[in-house]
Amino acid sequence: MHKVGIIGTGDISAAYLRAARDLKLFEVAAITDLDTLRASARGEEFGVAVLDLPDLLNRSDLSAIVNLTPPAAHAGVSLDILRAGHHAYSEKPLAVTLEDARTLLAEAQLRGLRLGCAPDTFLGAGLQTVREAIDSGLIGRPVAATAFFMGSGPEAWHPNPAFFYQPGAGPLFDMGPYYLTALVNLLGPVVRVSGSAVRAFSERVAGHESRLGECIAVDTPTHVTAQLEFGAGMVGTFIASFDVPGSELPRIEIYGTSATISVPDPNTFGGPVRIRRLGSRTWEELPITRPYAENSRGIGLADLLSAADRGAPHRASGELAGHVLEIMHRTLESAEVGRPLAVESRPERPAALPPTPEWLEAGQLEGARA
Numbered sequence: 544m545h546k547v548g549i550i551g552t553g554d555i556s557a558a559y560l561r562a563a564r565d566l567k568l569f570e571v572a573a574i575t576d577l578d579t580l581r582a583s584a585r586g587e588e589f590g591v592a593v594l595d596l597p598d599l600l601n602r603s604d605l606s607a608i609v610n611l612t613p614p615a616a617h618a619g620v621s622l623d624i625l626r627a628g629h630h631a632y633s634e635k636p637l638a639v640t641l642e643d644a645r646t647l648l649a650e651a652q653l654r655g656l657r658l659g660c661a662p663d664t665f666l667g668a669g670l671q672t673v674r675e676a677i678d679s680g681l682i683g684r685p686v687a688a689t690a691f692f693m694g695s696g697p698e699a700w701h702p703n704p705a706f707f708y709q710p711g712a713g714p715l716f717d718m719g720p721y722y723l724t725a726l727v728n729l730l731g732p733v734v735r736v737s738g739s740a741v742r743a744f745s746e747r748v749a750g751h752e753s754r755l756g757e758c759i760a761v762d763t764p765t766h767v768t769a770q771l772e773f774g775a776g777m778v779g780t781f782i783a784s785f786d787v788p789g790s791e792l793p794r795i796e797i798y799g800t801s802a803t804i805s806v807p808d809p810n811t812f813g814g815p816v817r818i819r820r821l822g823s824r825t826w827e828e829l830p831i832t833r834p835y836a837e838n839s840r841g842i843g844l845a846d847l848l849s850a851a852d853r854g855a856p857h858r859a860s861g862e863l864a865g866h867v868l869e870i871m872h873r874t875l876e877s878a879e880v881g882r883p884l885a886v887e888s889r890p891e892r893p894a895a896l897p898p899t900p901e902w903l904e905a906g907q908l909e910g911a912r913a
């Protein structure tokens with residue numbers, strides 16, 4: 544089994560360590576964090592070795608290193624991982640700036656190493672069932688899409704919420720990757736965007752018990768709308784907000800010439816997947832046809848490791864994440880300049896996941912369905 548390391552042992556590291564333990568697709572051999580106390584606590588919780596950063600980077604038995612630091616540290620840490628000779632798999636977004644994203648992509652290419660990036664929810668049971676439905680023509684020809692992330696902000700529950708209100712986060716960069724990656728996986732790359740952006744508050748107040756009442760400066764837009772034009776001809780509307788007290792809008796819907804498909808929350812791995820056929824007054828629930836309906840953070844990394852072994856492209860790629868980052872940047876730039884802007888990157892649409900993903904060996908599928 545491949546061994547991997549983790550840099551950054553904050554909130555989300557528990558989900559990766561739990562999925563690694565339960566899914567057994569790779570082994571987390573060592574972890575590190577600038578905050579040694581936090582790293583030690585995680586190491587103890589999951590029975591994993593805790594190392595200093597240079598010792599982790601120098602381990603020769605690691606197939607890849609996972610970067611779970613906050614967005615502002617993503618580029619620097621991923622570059623360190625690549626320069627140490629390891630495949631890098633980063634939490635989203637790939638980097639804060641497009642320049643840093645390009646540097647990472649160039650470094651990985653130069654060294655013949657893999658660069659992967661979350662989210663990998665688009666490889667889960669729900670979104671891959673939607674992918675199969677669309678690819679098989681169940682909704683006819685896709686024409687348009689809507690996607691809505693309508694929230695009131697993470698400061699009520701997150702223990703370290705300040706980074707969510709800095710450039711490189713906000714609702715667009717924090718939650719947009721789930722929605723935009725799902726849309727690009729389903730409909731292909733985006734070629735033009737038009738954006739509008741506002742912020743409701745200049746300060747927010749932390750609610751987690753460890754920071755109760757702390758003031759957080761808001762340095763990025765917190766309600767963003769984007770009009771998306773896909774290269775294949777469809778149009779989309781995406782709204783990402785931390786300014787919404789409550790909403791009844793769906794997560795994602797794709798409108799085809801013969802049916803609408805209701806796409807599950809792209810920040811989850813499961814369903815439900817529903818369609819409403821033209822002329823029908825009711826929604827039908829589709830059977831889920833792919834594995835990984837539970838929280839399976841790390842399957843993008845399992846895919847990367849398996850693809851590297853086979854010499855095949857991996858799906859949660861740096862190119863895909865770089866495209867999503869470009870869509871988000873162009874959206875905010877468009878909001879500033881007041882006109883639509885072209886998106887230049889053109890990643891390959893990731894291959895659809897077969898019913899038994901390539902990274903599973905015979906007999907492992909039952910574990911994936913558990």
Ligand SMILES: NC(=O)c1ccc[n+]([C@@H]2O[C@H](COP(=O)([O-])OP(=O)(O)OC[C@H]3O[C@@H](n4cnc5c(N)ncnc54)[C@H](O)[C@@H]3O)[C@@H](O)[C@H]2O)c1
Nearest residue numbers: 551552553554555576577578611612613614616634635703
């Ligand atoms: N928390 C969530 O629910 C969630 C969900 C999905 C994705 N993410 C993403 O995961 C990443 C981490 O989020 P989080 O919520 O775990 O944040 P966090 O602040 O809880 O943890 C980040 C950790 O990284 C460490 N760190 C920062 N810079 C470092 C460096 N240079 N070297 C080593 N360690 C460093 C910090 O000390 C901290 O322990 C972010 O990119 C976020 O967007 C978070």
